[in-house]
Each structure stands twice: as C-alpha cells, then as structure tokens.
Amino acid sequence: MNIRSRMTGAALAMLLLLAPWTRALAADLPPLSHSLTTQPPRPAPTLRLKDLGGTAHDLAQLKGRVVLVNFWATWCPPCRREMPSMERLSQALKGEAFSVLAVDVGEDGDTIDAFTSQFDTAPSFPILLDTRSKVMQAWKVAGLPTTFLIDRQGRIVASAIGGREFDHSEMVEAIRGLLKK
Amino acid sequence: MRLFTLTLLAVWGTATHAATDFSVDAETGLASWQTETDGIQVRLTQISPDQARAFYQARGFSAADAERYASECVFMTVVRNIGDMPIRHRLADWRYVAAGQPRAIRSKADWERLWKQQGVTESARIAFTWAQFPTVQTFEPGDWNQGMTTYSMPRGGQFDLHFAWHADGKLHRGTLEQVRCADEHP
Helix, strand or coil: CCHHHHHHHHHHHHHHHHHHHHHHHHCCCCCCECCCEEEEEEECCCCEEEECCCCEEEHHHHCCCEEEEEEECCCCHHHHHHHHHHHHHHHHCCCCCEEEEEEEECCCHHHHHHHHCCCCCCCCCCEEEECCCHHHHHCCCCCCCEEEEECCCCEEEEEEECCECCCCHHHHHHHHHHHHC | CHHHHHHHHHHHCCCCCCCCEEEECCCCCCEEEEEEECCEEEEEEEECHHHHHHHHHHCCCCHHHHHHHHCCEEEEEEEEECCCCCEEEEHHHCEEEECCEEEECCCHHHHHHHHHHHCCCHHHHHHHHHHECCCEEEECCCCEEEEEEEECCCCCCEEEEEEEEEECCEEEEEEEEEEECCCCCC
C-alpha cells in the first residue's frame, strides 16, 4: 500500500466518522431546486488552478465552450447532494461544447478522493483545488455551493446559490440554449 | 449601539407574526425550528457539541480550540428565498433574546481574531470561515444557503431569534420562537 492510498484510507475513515454528522445536517435540508438566475453578461474573473492530478486548468482556455463553474467542499451537505447530478449533466451533454469545472475550497486531494470514491461513477470533470480560497474570493462567492454559468465568450450569464439538480430538464434546456448562441 | 438594538426590538413588536414549526429528527434526536414569512424561510437545526467537536477537529482544529467552539450553542442555519423577488440579509441585524436580553450573533470576523490569537492554522481557519453562515448575502428566488451560527447560551438554554432581511426596498423582520440549545448528549 503506498502513502497516498494509506492517506486516502485515513481520510475515508474520517469521512465515515463524520457520516452521522453530515447525515444529520442533510436530512433537514430544503429540496434541491433547478432555478438559475440570469444576469447581464460580465467577464468571468480569472480561474487558473490545478486539478487533483496536478494538471493546470485555465477557464480562459475554454472560450468557445459553455462552462459550469461550481464552488464546493466535501463537508458541505448540499454540495455533496448536488454533485451526482452534475456528473449526469456532464454525461448528458457529452460531445457538445460544454465543460464542468468543480472548484473545491480549502481541502486536499485525499479528502476529496475519499468522498468521490463513494460514488458509483467517479466524476469525469476536473476537480480543481482552491486551497487558500483566493479564487473564491475573486469570484465574490459568499457561501457554498455557488454555481456560475459561463457563455462561449467567457462571460458569466447566470448563477445559483444553494444546491441544484443540475440535470433537470430546465437546466439542460438553458445550457443548450447557450450552446446555440 | 444600544439605541439601535432597542429600536430594532421596538419595531420587531410590529413585525408580521408567523408560526414557528418544531420537529425532532428521530434518528439523531436533534431538533429544528422553522418559519416562513413574507417570501423567506428560516430554519435552525441543533448541532450537538460532539458534532461540532468532530467537525472542527477533522478540519485541523486542536481539541482545545474545537472545544472552545463547541462550548457555544451551535445551530445549522438555513435561509431560503421562497418568494419572487431578491432578498438580502445582514447577520449583524439579527438578534437573539434570552431572559429579555438582546444579543448580536458573534461574527466570523470575531471568531477569526480569536483563532489567529490561538494560532489555528490557515487551512483550518479557511474551513471554519466557509462553514459559518454568510455575513451578508443576496438570494435570488429559489436560492438558499446554509451555515453555522453560534449563540452564547448554556446547554439546553432557550431564546427567541429575531431575524431581518431586505426585500423590495424595505426591511422585513421575523422571529423563531423558543429555540433551545442542544444538550451535551441529545
């Protein structure tokens, strides 16, 4: 067993230890909604971060694609609830000019691995590490989860605060509408 | 400050009165209080001292620092915009009242000062900051958020929470009544 897998094991043990905590908090949460608040288009702030494997990602390089940027953390119950729907959305739009970037705040790769390993299907989109929460502050995120929709020109055109069902038909329709522009 | 508090309490007397719903999670034994009024839904759910200790120790707090936080009365706080216009809250406008004494909720900035004095690591402080309920936030229709709020109350202590928010250019107010802090072992 290598060091990383041992550390992931330790992180998983910690997650299991915290399971009653997250279950208690998740049980009482409002249902996931599917609304997006449209905004006057404005340039998205810089988003340049490394993913779990150390590969650098730059939002500016994704111009020409519609991008869903989601700020989250493993300890945030609505973030945990909405993530599987983000993967389903990603799969539903596979092959189209659409990308998802999930930006984790303040956690390390082992903690995130321990969380995503519980899914039937691991997320296919990159999970980026905003270890010191500098990017979140630049994007003026006030709480988790917060999601932004970026158009092909690299502009923020919609946002959502709180958990969402991302593969809801209305969400998919809104994104397809942007893909046609 | 005192005048502002007294003014807030005076006008709260005229705020729309909505019932507070109470429920207990059969699995955890933890209680929730919820109210809906004028397009806002506010819910407080008890966080037990053990849950608070476990959460912050897992985020890098020492046992002593986690204990300092867990010694407060901690609630998971959920605010949801259930209306059709944007709402904006400012936690500094909220007051909790026990035995007739109104008090402000301890701010994230206050906690941050304490954690810096205690030498809590930056990564632990980042996790702490994002786990607390936002100080100021605007919610569009359908938006909601959650985070922890703390109250300087003893285990099992009871208080009323007077919350406030802005919508349609006006200040609105509501109350969660007879909220009770979690016991050491719910």
